[in-house]
Amino acid sequence: MPPHSRGRAPWPGQALREGPGHRGSVLPRATGGGGVALTGEEGQAADDVGMPAEGSSALNVDDLATRLRDLAVDLVRSVEVVDDHLVRAEGIPDLHEEALDALHDVVGLDEMMAITVVDRTDLGEGLEVVHHVTRLDGGATLELCTSYPPDREDGGSVRAPSASKHWRAANWLEREAWELSGVPFEGHDDMRRLLLPRWGVGHPLRRDEARQRTVAPDDGTVTPGDDAPGGGSLVHVDLPYPSMGGRMDLQVRASEGRVTKARVSIGHLHRGVEGLAQERPYREVMPLVARTAVRSSVHWQVAYAEAVERLCHQEVPPRGRAIRVALMEMERIADHLLAYATTLDLLGCVASAARVWADRELVMDVSQVVTGQRLVQDAIVVGGVVRDAPDPWSERIIRLSRIVQAAVKEYVQEAESLAPFRRLEGLAPVHLQDMRGWGMTGPLLRATGVARDARADGRCRSYQDYMVPVQVRESGDAMARTELRLLEMASSALTLSQVARSMSGGRVRSSMPEAVPKGRGLGVVEGPRGEV
Structure with a gap:
């Protein structure tokens, strides 16, 4: 890739490369609030991974x-x-x-x-x-x-x-x-x-x-807003968008070749989970929660479980928390790999995208050992996890951590030689001053320079035993979001290494009461695409 444009932070590794065959650091150590290094020296100690952002003005x-x-x-x-x-x-x-x-x-x-x-x-x-x-x-x-x-x-x-x-x-x-x-x-x-x-x-x-x-359908009943946008010719635009796991319908009005009005419908995947959850015991809600977002099923289950656990004043055993964190970080890596593969495919780099898909399968193989599933992973129960991990699982996590770190390093090296990547620079920028009030979180927010992460600030209790660095970029464009996901994959790999090396024995779930006491509970996790 040619030198980055004026005012942009360097692509990870671009400023650090010393020449062909260089095997040193690929990702910068000081990235935002707490950098993470990918040096090819896998299996670093937990205290080498960096600290959350300092000087935050967040309210307690x-x-x-x-x-x-x-x-x-x-x-x-x-x-x-x-x-x-x-x-x-x-x-x-x-x-x-x-x-x-x-x-x-x-x-x-x-x-x-x-x-x-x-x-x-x-x-x-x-x-x-x-x-x-x-x-x-x-x-x-x-x-x-x-x-x-x-x-x-x-x-x-x-x-x-x-x-x-x-x-x-x-x-x-x-x-x-x-x-x-x-x-x-x-x-x-x-x-x-x-x-x-x-x-x-x-x-x-x-x-x-x-x-x-x-x-x-022929009843004639009209709900406010059901009428199509007026003026000009009506065009239905079908956007199945299967590669990113969603669907929406778009109606646009065009006049003389210009779109004058648009209306979006996003409810094709609405499943009525809230209504069903009100009629079921809290233990039976967990399968419903997992199907709210298939690619983030573990994160959604942990968010629900932590809310109920706070209501019941129950703590998850350390081994149960460790398995939760490992499953969430593997789910994060898998989601980021999917997003990166989709980006490559849309840029026309089909062969590179196919290789990323193959790497994603390696991640799914390791998580499947515990969950037994590859699509919707029903792995979490209120109080812990569904089942314990087998003894060799820690070794497989360490090997996976090394594979992911090496893969991200190769992605960076390959991206620097892919001319289509230039198209991401300055594409679809989201500026911090325009984001206030929109409720945006996750990689979209961190790509604008805000070091907000529920794993690092203590809101997600499953991460209380681990240090998670917050990765940020500054420019807020498609390139920054792509870079950020690569950084987060490397960071998640090191978190997996922390989990594997510190995982202790013991129970994986706590005993829970039959009924939840009256009260309030809030569960927050940092999902791959934002807070849940």
């Missing part, structure tokens, strides 16, 4: 609770520290909008992560609108819970204020909450379907007469 729960009590004391009924990473505040319906304004403008919580409506009408408690907000650089999460009475005095339906004027991510989150629960958000400028098909009427997560029912 005590600081967040203090700010809420000082700055928004009249806007919420109560403030409670739930655990090390979650603060709960009880909102007041009449002051709901003012509370949201204060959280953004005064407290400084600039990221909306989730908006949910919980139907408690069968308990006589009405509808609870729940907002999860945090900061772009991570830290504590605030759960603002605002309960609305079952019936308004004027006979109207419950209406909540929109948060989309402060957090752009709220646009889709409120659309989802509305179609599932029936609570409209006043001030939202585009309240229409997001996930559900057109042949359903009603709201599937309601427990009263508003529940969803099915209608015939």
